[in-house]
Amino acid sequence: MTLAVVCRAILGWAAIIAVIATALFVAAGSSYLQYRTPVYVAAGFAGVVALCLLLVQPLLATGMLPGLPLRAGRRVHRWTGVALVLAVAMHVAGLGIASPPDMLDALTFTAPTLFSVFGVVAMWALVAAALLAGVRKRRSLRPQAWRLAHCTAAAVVVVGSVAHAMLIEGTMGSVSKTLLCALVIGSSALTAARLRPWAGAWRAWPGQARK
């Protein structure tokens, strides 16, 4: 390992940790927290943590995080995926306890707020991506088709979550939130460019193969 590679690894991790730590630190200092119940505070933070996980999740899948090459990255990717599902479950359950009618409106797409729609769509896309991850080893889908399906669901999660977060007036600081969201979009776009999940998904389709 050359010095340049080590320096790049340190800088890369430092940047990611700085962005996530700043987002969490600013949210923890919000004046709104004092007017909320512990359950609501925990639910809100679960949402912030989920957004932070979305930053590293695509990078882990492509082995782009310094020190975590593809194979190791994918192993961590599975666990951060589980953490992401748990964080979103805590977010939804906690907000449901804090204000049942508001959560019911959101889940039934009858809320007055547009961000609820984005959030709930992202949640179901996350469920789809997680279920796909669960059945991957069964090989019920060809690898290329599985990858396209998982990446499509992940893209909906990313776009939905970023729109959800940006439209919300909550504990997150507007600058740190915008920076985090921009980087989440960036890391996902970088991953899509690297993985090219659309490549081969149609080419190897049984009907196409005969041609």
Place this chain on the structure above:
Amino acid sequence: MSQVPMVRRRFVAAGAAALLAAGPGLTSPARVQGLAPTKSMRGGANNYLPGAPVVDRIGGGGFTMSGTVRRAGDGTPLKGIRIQIWAHTVEGRESEVRSHGATLTNADGIFQLDMPQIVPIFGQPHGHLAYDSGGFRTVFLRPVMASARDTSLSAHFVLEPA
């Protein structure tokens, strides 16, 4: 040589004349049909506790909720109408009894109630208002503040007989 079917100046003049003739009819249908009743807003009834008492002020005050109540059709201001108000404030959550209060409209159909500062909850700084007294059809409103730093919010009711 081709002939222009209509001179531009005449075209503009004709258009302007047509707009002038039809304009008032297009812009104010309310004058013909009467003032339309206010519809309940989505999520307006969330965390509603019926029967909030008429109070001078909710909690310590510092934030002003105001508005008007008129009758559908002719727009007559309605006096003595009970409007219930609640919100997530610096003193309590939406679902807490102490966050709820009611007030009555004056002779001009205007109501105003002092309440604690509203803080954002569920992603938006918003208040809740209800007309639910029986004489007119029930209406629930959920106005959103332009800024979380605002110290007042207003909402207007146009009621139709139940």
